[in-house]
Amino acid sequence: MKALVLAGSPRKGGNTDVLADEFLRGAKDAGAKVEKIYLDDLRIRPLGLVGDSPARRVDVRAGDDFLKAFRRFIAADIVCFATPVYVQGMTAQMKCFIDRLSAYKWRKAYRKKVSDKGYAVITAFGAPSEGRWVTAPIKAGVENLGGVYIGALSVVAYKKGEAKKNPRALAAAYSLGAKAVRRIRNER
Numbered sequence: 209m210k211a212l213v214l215a216g217s218p219r220k221g222g223n224t225d226v227l228a229d230e231f232l233r234g235a236k237d238a239g240a241k242v243e244k245i246y247l248d249d250l251r252i253r254p255l256g257l258v259g260d261s262p263a264r265r266v267d268v269r270a271g272d273d274f275l276k277a278f279r280r281f282i283a284a285d286i287v288c289f290a291t292p293v294y295v296q297g298m299t300a301q302m303k304c305f306i307d308r309l310s311a312y313k314w315r316k317a318y319r320k321k322v323s324d325k326g327y328a329v330i331t332a333f334g335a336p337s338e339g340r341w342v343t344a345p346i347k348a349g350v351e352n353l354g355g356v357y358i359g360a361l362s363v364v365a366y367k368k369g370e371a372k373k374n375p376r377a378l379a380a381a382y383s384l385g386a387k388a389v390r391r392i393r394n395e396r
């Protein structure tokens with residue numbers, strides 16, 4: 209069982225990163241192998257022009273770093289999207305990754321691997337109730353992938369270090385990671 213965090217913030221050690229680490233700690237304690245990818249370390253361009261037929265999409269930008277992350281995404285049993293709210297949405301780093309997925313997710317070779325995963329979301333943001341800008345589109349995206357939606361954690365935290373001082377949020381992130389592993393193990 210492998211759990212992967214896709215970290216969408218450019219701020220290493222920031223709020224979503226700290227929560228993501230707790231998610232992975234919970235997943236590890238529940239028996240998973242864990243890893244994290246900082247999307248900002250990779251050069252992943254926005255999705256290029258694709259045709260209207262989803263199954264026939266070609267990723268015209270496959271020469272960048274997307275496939276490095278995609279291979280690890282495909283190999284994972286659990287994927288946690290960790291991204292702050294940036295301007296009422298996810299970060300561009302995360303959006304590029306998710307858009308690029310759409311060039312692969314309908315291919316026969318990947319269909320089962322994409323739908324057979326558990327997905328979770330972690331987000332942090334400065335203004336109360338802004339979490340929905342990240343949780344709603346990612347939940348809808350997971351439903352579209354046909355994956356198992358485990359749940360989301362939304363935490364109000366603005367300055368670097370705020371999430372670290374929030375024991376309830378840290379505990380919730382840990383529980384979400386452990387819950388993801390238990391749920392996927394039970395489903396198999």
Ligand SMILES: Cc1cc2nc3c(=O)[nH]c(=O)nc-3n(C[C@H](O)[C@H](O)[C@H](O)COP(=O)(O)O)c2cc1C
Binds near residue numbers: 217221223335
């Ligand atoms: C460019 C930018 C845009 C932001 N937009 C929002 C926003 O729309 N709503 C909000 O509540 N917080 C917003 N924030 C605050 C971040 O969500 C907040 O600082 C968060 O803790 C950052 O997470 P991180 O430490 O994981 O990078 C924004 C921050 C930046 C840098």
